[in-house]
Amino acid sequence: MPGFHAKRVYIICEDITFYLGHIPLGFRLKVSDRTHGVEYAIRDIISYARKYQASGKEIIYLNIGDPVRFDFKTPDHIKRALVDAVMRDENYYTDSEGLPELRQAIMEKESEKGFDVTVEDIIVTNGVSEGLDMTMASIVDPRTEVLMPGPYYPPYASYTKFYGGKPIEFKLHEDGRPNLEDLRSKITSRSRALCIISPNNPTGEVFDQKSLQQLIDIATEYDLYVICDEIYDKIVFDSHFTGIGKVAKDAPVILLNGFSKAYLMTGWRCGYICLNSSSKKLEGLREDIPKLARVRIAANLPVQIAAVQALRGTQAHISKMVDKLRTRRDYVVKRLNAMGIQCKVPRGAFYIFPKINTDSRWKDDQHFVIDLLNSTGVLTVHGSGFGSTYGSGHFRIVYLPPEEVLEKAMDKLERFLNTKL
Secondary structure (H helix, E strand, C coil), rough: CCCEEEEEEEEECCCCEEEEEECCCCCCCCHHHHHCCCCCCHCCCHHHHHHHHHHCCCCCCCCCCCCCHHHCCCCCCHHHHHHHHHCCCCCCCCCCCCCCHHHHHHHHHHHHHCCCHHHHHEEEECCCCCCCCHHHHHHCCCCCEEEECCCCCHHHCCCCCCCCCCCEEEEEECCCEEEEEHHHHCCCCEEEEEECHHHHHHHCCCHHHHHHHHHHHHHCCCCCEEEEECCCCCEECCCCCCHHHHHHHCCCCEEECCCCCCCCHHHHCEEEEECCCCCCCHHHHHHHHHHHHHHCCCCCCCHHHHHHHHHHHHCCCHHHHHHHHHHHHHHHHHHHHHHHCECCCCCCCCCCEECCCCCCCCCHHHHHHHHHHHHHEECCCCCHHHHHHHHEEEEEEEECCCCCHHHHHHHHHHHHHHHHC
């Protein structure tokens, strides 16, 4: 073959040599095209932090939403349940769909929120991320489109692209309500699903019942799956949280939730999928998602046993956590406003998504975040990592650290802005 050199290739196996002929040296092993679209800005930005940290300088991490990294600790009764399960040698594979007792407890929790679900329509997963992966794998085909609110949590776009689909951002109004006109204008014959993330990561917006109803109505009109992420359902500050179940009726709703945030079990990786039991349109998923659960064997059994206690044990830590977060949210918002940074007050979760003017000094929001890190050691996440259409020109701050850490970070940010603008 012109342009290639070749050499003889042999395989030696137990004293027997096989001659495979001449293999062109110009050929190389190929990486799947599917991985090219996978991005996760929240952790991708850490590569820059490692370079900074190599110089021995301190970093203030405001990039990852992991409360257990700070002064929010897993409740003792949940930790004891995990340890006791391990010591009782409950370390084997359980049902692929999940521990029956946990599925029952999940059904009770989601039913209280208004979602129609039976135990048979619940799959326990290794975190919400695995649940999202299974869902996207089951509904996305090449060239199909998945609608998601802009800005959005990055894995929604990455999993869509991984399975050959295309993420489509729809606009929100300034007050956080979905822009229904914009959403309708982006629905095509290729649209397959509508995503709802409430409370939202990265903005902290919380959809009210009217907005949820409008989204369900549109999804029903255009025959779309609804993927609803409620992982922050317990972390809401100034308004009442309404679950998708209150308005779902017989719509094909796939609910995702888990234990990482409210129950402070981030590193334990336990989540779940709930299929709306009132929807006949989910029959295909009732057949296919359990197949994916069986292929990966099962979720972690000791963690599932602990998750039962998380749901059925005392919930006292949640209100204390929310009170602490509200105080920290209010402090950071006040400081940002004093700096002249446009910032909406988040109503849930533990993120703030300020707008920054990058025209005067920085090429884009990612360059701003990297410059902030290299100049101050404060690590945030660039807004374009949450969607280029509506995330650009912003950056995300996690306000989980204690007040003294947040004060130090805000002081550094203020000095940085004063020298740059």
